[in-house]
Amino acid sequence: MGRWSRQLLTLPPTIYLLIFFAIPTVIMLFASFRFPGDYGGLAPWYSIEDGSYAFDLTWENWQRLFESTIYLELFVKSLGYAVITTAICLLLGYPLALMVSRSEKKRRDLLLLLIILPFWSNFLVRIYAWMIIFSPTGALTMAVNSLLDLFGIAPVSLMYSPTAVIVCMVYVHLPFMVLPLYANLEKHDPALLDAASDLGASGWQRFWRVTWPLSLPGVYAGSILVFIPVLGMFAIPDLLGGTNAIMIGNVIKQQFIESRDWPFGSVLSIMLTIATIALVWLGTRSGHRVKHG
Amino acid sequence: MARGRMNWLKLFSTAVFVFLYLPLLIVVVYSFNDSKLNAEWVGFTLKWYGVLFDDTEMLTAARNSLLIATFSAAVAALLGTLAGMAMSRLRLRLLPALVLAPVAMPDILLGVSLLILFIMLNISLGLVSVILAHITFCIGYVALSVQARMGSMDDSLIEAARDLGASPWQAFSRITLPLLAPGIIAGALMAFTLSIDDFVVTFFTAGVGSSTLPLQIYSMVKIAVTPEVNAISTLLMVVTLLLVTLASRFNKHALRGTI
Known part of the structure; x- marks a missing residue:
């Protein structure tokens, strides 16, 4: 051709x-620099009534972002949720990836399949599953509360709490952490660990001095894949967090759908875009630095 | 020592597997429970599946989902194949960025920016707007699947065909396309699955009368948790499982494709 x-x-x-x-x-x-329309949405760029164009811009929406600390706090809180979720995913996912990479070659594909399979069930179905588990009449809550009752502790409800939101976000994103970690751990040469034990390294030393530093590119890749979608999440806090766990995605949704203040919704979306690009840049840079010393 | 640590790893991993599967198992089990509440086990029933098939809104949503997924997957297969071939053969900068960015960004950003675009262009929110939106994030998955397939293809086959007098079009339709087919089919099936699965982008680009299954589930669970949702969830799981198994027959990495 x-x-x-x-x-x-x-x-x-x-x-x-x-x-x-x-x-x-x-x-x-x-x-994000335009005015809201008379009935919400965006002010039109072209007016049908008098055939005139309007391109005037304003800083108002951006000023509103910095006027009070509410929105900055919201960003910090969302970053906090993303950090905690990523950390728990790493804590749960690393041993899992290590186990798969150290098991027999024949069994690896099956184990990987078992890790990915839940990921293929519908996203909302997976959230719904946790709504059942956390519901006040659910088996888990009942069991926990009857146990607490034995010790004379008042019953708890996990529904509409930050804990429920984090558990579900970990659940949904765990495969994103395990797969890049596995792809990295699988490539490690077992001879390195043998050499380390010949030189007298203990089990922990071999992990912290050999396996962990070599796996850092996988850790960065997995963390980015979990962190970014969690940062922009709105469905999980919406359904499991109620008013107790609001993230930036919820406020963006609220600006576009309920308040219909699109210019301000755009301001928040642009902030999220910038945060995402910065994270990808940081992640690839640190991954690169690790690879090339 | 090493053996002992492997046992700890196995124990821990088993616990994580329980964490991954128990919630889904609960959904499936309660879909057969003869009680309005997802609490006590009362007895086996199929009545929630009956309720499901009498629910016209749910059936319309299912029809919309299938329609949207079919069109999006077909168009994304075409555009994604072109993109995947170009990305593996040409040194491009713009196209790879355009293909991967919608996949890497939080999906709420694609949703709201398309909402602004559709309203500005006077495209009414409905099936068409949802399809246009789904194609955008589906192209990337097909492109990556095709690009991987191109990478494992032997270029000398095309050269041989050309040496034997085949026109560029003949070489493409008789050699390249059949060899790429498994990659294209796997990518298209994945696009279909992701379109059916999508909630966030659809949420912002759908209008009245273009509700899809995920949107319908969302509006139902917002009001109350009912076993009818368990039934549709179970059916969706079965359908997705079949599609993904099918996709992995064409491309053994299809399962891992999105990650």
Whole structure:
């Protein structure tokens, strides 16, 4: 195929993604400097009544972000949720990935399949499962409360709590942590561990001095894959957190759907975009530094 | 020492597996429970599946989901194949970024920016807007699947065909396309599954009358937890399981494709 016809083939997907991904992102950036419409949404760029165009911009929406500390606190809180979720995923996922990478070759594929399979059930179904578990009449809550009752402790309810939100976010994102970790751990040369024990290293020393430093690229990759979707999450806090666990995604949703203040919703979305890009950049940079010393 | 540690690892991993599977098992078991509450086991019944098939809103949502997934997967298969081929053969900068960014970003950002775009362009929110949105995030998965397939293809086959007098089009349709087919099919099946699964992007781009299964489940559980949701959840699990098994027959890494 000629050079030109090859280049021509790239046009359809490029144009599609420019129209439906790149341009909407740029429009959102502009929208963050525009005025809300009379009935919510965005003020029109073109007025049908007098045929005039209006391109005036304002700083108001961005000023509102910094006027009070509410929104900055919200970002910090969302980052906090993402940090805790990522940390628990790492704590649960690392031993799992290590176990899979150290088991017999034949069994590895089956074990990996078992880790990925729950991920393929519908996202909302997985949230719903935890709604059943945490519901006040659910078996778990009943069992926990009857146990607490024995010790004379008042019954607890986990539904609509930050704990419920974090448990579910860990549940949904765990495979994202395990797979990159496994891909890394699988490549380690077992001879390195043998050499370490020949040199007198104990079990813990071998882990902290050999396995852990070598697995850092996998740790970074897995952490990024968990951290980013969690940071922008709205469905899980919406269904399991109620008003007690609000994240930035909930406020973005609220601005676009309920309050219909799109310019301010755009401000928050642009902030989330910037945070995401910064995280990807940081993650790939640290991953790179580890790889190349 | 090493053996002892492996046993601890195994014990811990078993606990994590219970954590992964118990919630889904609970959903399935309660879908057969003869009680309105997801609490005590009362007795076996199939009545929640009956309720499901009498629920016209749920059936419309199921039809919408299938329609959206079919169209999105078909268009994404076409555009994604072009993108995947181009990405493996040409040194491009813009296209790989455009293909991967919608996959890497939190999906709420794609949802709200498309909502602004559709309203600005006067595209009414409905099946069409949802399909246009789903294609955007599906292209990447097909492109990656096709790119991987291209990477394992032997270029000398095409050169041989050309040496034997095949036109560029003949070489493409008789050699390249059949060899790429498993990658395209696996990518398209994955796109189909992800489209059926999507909640967030659909939430922002759907309008009245274009509710999908995830949207329908969302609005139901927002009001109250009912065993009908268990029944539809169980059915969805079975359908997804079949699709993913099918996809992995064409491409053994399809299962891991999205991660």
